[in-house]
Amino acid sequence: xxxxxFVTCLADTLYPSxxxxxxxxxxxLGHEVxxxxxxxxxGQMHVNTGYQADALxxxxxxxxxxxxxxxxxxxxxxxxxxxRHQHARVARRAGDExxxxxxxxxxxxxxxxxxxxxDVLGVEDVGASFPxxxxxxxxxxxxxxxxxxxxPLRLLRNVRGLELVELPSxxxxxxxxxxxxxxxxxxxxxxxxxxxxxxxxxxxxxxxxGDSSCLMHIxxxxxxxxxxxxxxxxxxxxxxxxxxxxxxxxxxxxxxxxR
Amino acid sequence: MTTFLGIPSxxxxxxxSPGVGxxxxxxxxxxxxxxxxxxxxxxxxxxRATTTIRGKRARVVGEVPDWEExxxxxxxxxxxxxxxxxxLLGQLEEQVxxxxxxxxxxRDAAEANAIVTRLVQATGADEVxxxxxxxxxxxxxxxxxxxxxxxxxxxxxxxxxxxLGHDLPSHILVPAIHRNRSEIREIFRREMPGLGTELxxxxxxxxxxxxxxxxxxxxxxxxxxxxxxxxxxxxxxxTGTLSVVESEGNGRMCLTLPRTLIxxxxxxxxxxxxxxxxxxxxxxxxxxxxxxxxxxxxxxxxVTPGDGPQEVHLVLLDNGRTAVLADEVGREALHCIRCxxxxxxxxxxxxxxxxxxxxxxxxxxxxxxxxxxxxMTGDAVNDSLPYAxxxxxxxxxxxxxxxxxxxxxxxxxAQHVEAAAASGRLPTPEAALMxxxxxxxxSPFRWRLAQRASRLGRLLARGRDGQRRIRxxxxxxxxxxxxxxxxxxxxxxxxxxxxxxxxx
Ligand code: SF4
Numbered sequence: 001x002x003x004x005x006f007v008t009c010l011a012d013t014l015y016p017s018x019x020x021x022x023x024x025x026x027x028x029l030g031h032e033v034x035x036x037x038x039x040x041x042x043g044q045m046h047v048n049t050g051y052q053a054d055a056l057x058x059x060x061x062x063x064x065x066x067x068x069x070x071x072x073x074x075x076x077x078x079x080x081x082x083x084r085h086q087h088a089r090v091a092r093r094a095g096d097e098x099x100x101x102x103x104x105x106x107x108x109x110x111x112x113x114x115x116x117x118x119d120v121l122g123v124e125d126v127g128a129s130f131p132x133x134x135x136x137x138x139x140x141x142x143x144x145x146x147x148x149x150x151x152p153l154r155l156l157r158n159v160r161g162l163e164l165v166e167l168p169s170x171x172x173x174x175x176x177x178x179x180x181x182x183x184x185x186x187x188x189x190x191x192x193x194x195x196x197x198x199x200x201x202x203x204x205x206x207x208x209x210g211d212s213s214c215l216m217h218i219x220x221x222x223x224x225x226x227x228x229x230x231x232x233x234x235x236x237x238x239x240x241x242x243x244x245x246x247x248x249x250x251x252x253x254x255x256x257x258x259r
Numbered sequence: 260m261t262t263f264l265g266i267p268s269x270x271x272x273x274x275x276s277p278g279v280g281x282x283x284x285x286x287x288x289x290x291x292x293x294x295x296x297x298x299x300x301x302x303x304x305x306x307r308a309t310t311t312i313r314g315k316r317a318r319v320v321g322e323v324p325d326w327e328e329x330x331x332x333x334x335x336x337x338x339x340x341x342x343x344x345x346x347l348l349g350q351l352e353e354q355v356x357x358x359x360x361x362x363x364x365x366r367d368a369a370e371a372n373a374i375v376t377r378l379v380q381a382t383g384a385d386e387v388x389x390x391x392x393x394x395x396x397x398x399x400x401x402x403x404x405x406x407x408x409x410x411x412x413x414x415x416x417x418x419x420x421x422x423l424g425h426d427l428p429s430h431i432l433v434p435a436i437h438r439n440r441s442e443i444r445e446i447f448r449r450e451m452p453g454l455g456t457e458l459x460x461x462x463x464x465x466x467x468x469x470x471x472x473x474x475x476x477x478x479x480x481x482x483x484x485x486x487x488x489x490x491x492x493x494x495x496x497x498t499g500t501l502s503v504v505e506s507e508g509n510g511r512m513c514l515t516l517p518r519t520l521i522x523x524x525x526x527x528x529x530x531x532x533x534x535x536x537x538x539x540x541x542x543x544x545x546x547x548x549x550x551x552x553x554x555x556x557x558x559x560x561x562v563t564p565g566d567g568p569q570e571v572h573l574v575l576l577d578n579g580r581t582a583v584l585a586d587e588v589g590r591e592a593l594h595c596i597r598c599x600x601x602x603x604x605x606x607x608x609x610x611x612x613x614x615x616x617x618x619x620x621x622x623x624x625x626x627x628x629x630x631x632x633x634x635m636t637g638d639a640v641n642d643s644l645p646y647a648x649x650x651x652x653x654x655x656x657x658x659x660x661x662x663x664x665x666x667x668x669x670x671x672x673a674q675h676v677e678a679a680a681a682s683g684r685l686p687t688p689e690a691a692l693m694x695x696x697x698x699x700x701x702s703p704f705r706w707r708l709a710q711r712a713s714r715l716g717r718l719l720a721r722g723r724d725g726q727r728r729i730r731x732x733x734x735x736x737x738x739x740x741x742x743x744x745x746x747x748x749x750x751x752x753x754x755x756x757x758x759x760x761x762x763x
Contacts, residue, residue, distance in 0.1 A: 012710070012753045014746060015749075016753035037703060040699070040701070047669060048669055049672060050645075050673045051673075051676055051690070054697035057697060058697055060701075061700065061701045140652055144651070144652035144655070144656055145652060171653075176649065177651070178650075179646075180648065181743075182738040183289065184288070184289050184607075184646065186289065186293045186296050187610055187647075188649070189743075216745070219744075220739070220743030220744045223744040224742060224744045
């Protein structure tokens, strides 16, 4: 299958290893991955901060860039959530019904990584190997906007050597919320503190999730506390193998983790 | 849609006047939240209470096989009711009047308070007993009565605790959720003797002992009072029947013993038919208290000669609701049946408690309802409420009438920004940044330049190789780095490495 990578602005700029890992997993499964070079951002930050007029051209740009592709994948529940639940709304609010229709058509072909793997490609074992103790945080938008349910967990359970430990109060928000983390930094931090307490309590080495944004938040807190627990995107774990020649999951995996 | 409600109105529908009642605090949410977050007693009381009630709700909701269908029924009923609100309110007025009651219309809090005060004064009473009611808290009725020399006694146990503690409610169902039992004992000890209730010297903080003490205190008041004031959970238009749903039976005392009963009800509480209650009386108790059935469901239709109150009044309160109804997205907030499930699951409410919202309606529903009732005026108080959410969506999932609170929050943020622009309060630095980001995000060329600029962050990163982090940034980004590190931007973006490899 030919799949267009919607890299997301965050993975492109700050976490290229996540994008690289997404490509690795899909290519290992025999699919062709293309990168539409015109892409930028889904515009969610604008929408969620109230700047809908500024979001409109960003949404239009996104719709146009991905229109030619039959399947689009993003390593983010939140950005896919925005494409699926916000783009058409933004267009309609601005009175652009034609764009809203195109946005809906595009949204129907856009998948979050675990959705694409499990629902579209029908794969639960991606041939990964990752001998570490891992806990999984279901991010709010993948959980409640996309309803990915246990798809990421099914993928993780099939990773060789991986010991999956359950995260208590997993479904409560980590406190990221985009500009919420800045506008309500104290409340956001209080939410993060509880999330970190639960993560550290599992004794896991690694906390994983399907969104780089939430992981940036949780990981930023864990790093500040020198907790010794790291964050890795689901794609990075699914890309890891024990084949020494295979491409490693990128620079956020310290040398020695993936042999 | 017409939003004329039978109240003579001039021009646009009125919002709630900020000076009257309790729909707006004095500080912005982030400021008030910061103080609340530092109160460890409050954090522990609220964390404990919300966790317990969340679990209870989840268990009893899980037992209902057609819960989703019930929610959908609730949503549809509310939406269709709102679409014909003027007609239904007219019908309600007719039916209540025909059954011997009197209907009054109040455009705002001040009018409602004046009507109730006049009605109480006409009876000659100098005190009233009150059934727990959000509408009367909203309009600040107790203070208005007090100013007219009338004492208003709250009879709901939690509401009584709040009143005796000279405090404000912090939850719509459990107004004293921020108090634990030893604090409650202290409040009783301090306040009740002065009101004529003797306390046993060895009063403990056992819930049963505290409840029995409150019971003794309230019994005397019930037997004395000539006037009761209530809110209403529902009003059935076809029969003129009003209904109050409560757990303690104290409401039932107020609704049956006094001679005069005055009910203050938001206009959105009307339902078309008796049968519609079937849906809501299933949704409400499971969502609010986590009970399968509500303990005390009182219903009354006008006056029944020789039985119960012989003088019955209904005050229909607008106080900004017509303005909310006029908003296509925001009007869904009027569907709320005040179950409080969204408060109990909200990760923000769980940490800050209710007072930080400044309004009698806290939590997710408060964040969308309060700023709509008062209007967003640019004063940074209620304007901050739509931002008091991480948009995690937990509220939407539990709402028994499926109010899409996250979408309303997003819409109100947009309205807030647009209002700021229209009144010349833009550009703020934030607006300028957003504009610049949008400009770069609509051109791959400009986007690459912006990404390259973000690489300047590499200069700020500290630490050993492979673990370099940004630990401090200037405002507004200091909000992030106060408690969280940022990774060092990589030397190469994904698209750069992809292009370097000559891939497409
Ligand atoms: S918004 Fe929904 S969940 Fe929240 S109090 Fe109202 S009815 Fe209950």
